Amino acid sequence: MGKDDVKLLSMWASPFCMRVKVALAEKDVAYEEILESDLMGAKTELLIKSNPVHKQVPVLLHDDKPVVESTNILTYIDEVWPAKPLLPACAYGKSRARFWADYIDRKEFLDILMYLDGTLGEQDYFNGDTFGFVDILLIGLTSWFPAFEKYGGFKVEDEYPKLAAWITRSYARETVSESLTSPEKITNFVGMMRQMYGIE
Numbered sequence: 158m159g160k161d162d163v164k165l166l167s168m169w170a171s172p173f174c175m176r177v178k179v180a181l182a183e184k185d186v187a188y189e190e191i192l193e194s195d196l197m198g199a200k201t202e203l204l205i206k207s208n209p210v211h212k213q214v215p216v217l218l219h220d221d222k223p224v225v226e227s228t229n230i231l232t233y234i235d236e237v238w239p240a241k242p243l244l245p246a247c248a249y250g251k252s253r254a255r256f257w258a259d260y261i262d263r264k265e266f267l268d269i270l271m272y273l274d275g276t277l278g279e280q281d282y283f284n285g286d287t288f289g290f291v292d293i294l295l296i297g298l299t300s301w302f303p304a305f306e307k308y309g310g311f312k313v314e315d316e317y318p319k320l321a322a323w324i325t326r327s328y329a330r331e332t333v334s335e336s337l338t339s340p341e342k343i344t345n346f347v348g349m350m351r352q353m354y355g356i357e
């Protein structure tokens with residue numbers, strides 16, 4: 158079998174794209190990142206053709222076949238590159254991970270943190286000792302936390318110390334720190350957008 162051809166249609170500030178980047182890094186899969194530069198305006202033909210329903214990033218192109226929606230992409234990655242599984246082996250563990258995945262993506266972002274702090278409890282990661290599916294789904298979103306802290310008056314460390322420790326622990330992994338956009342860059346971006354839209 159030849160080497161996999163893996164491309165990621167991406168956008169630098171997108172927490173959903175960051176999820177896929179972390180998952181590929183965890184699996185040690187080499188890929189080419191193709192950045193969309195104008196998601197609010199002119200989307201590329203490749204993006205429109207690859208994700209005609211939502212026209213959103215991320216899109217994983219595996220041997221030119223598009224896979225869309227970040228959670229779906231993570232499941233796909235876990236099946237195609239099974240070494241170092243992201244999902245737990247047992248059916249119950251899988252069902253819990255899928256429950257949290259669904260919950261994280263449906264609820265208002267700041268509302269989910271209380272339950273996630275509780276479910277993390279004293280564990281290192283959401284599935285115990287191993288960094289996996291739910292950790293990856295959530296860690297992408299945390300790159301936006303400092304921006305929420307600066308402009309939203311919420312402080313993760315004060316309100317959710319277990320989650321704050323989990324963020325520090327997760328960022329200590331190279332697969333995370335090298336895949337995520339720096340929180341400072343996101344905070345500057347949010348500040349710029351606020352100015353652009355006259356929110357101050």
Ligand SMILES: N[C@@H](CCC(=O)N[C@@H](CS)C(=O)NCC(=O)O)C(=O)O
Pocket residue numbers: 168170171172173196197211212213214215225226227228
């Ligand atoms: N549910 C999608 C959300 C993806 C998403 O919201 N992507 C944004 C960037 S963060 C996007 O492509 N926005 C352009 C648009 O909606 O037109 C996923 O999990 O992949």
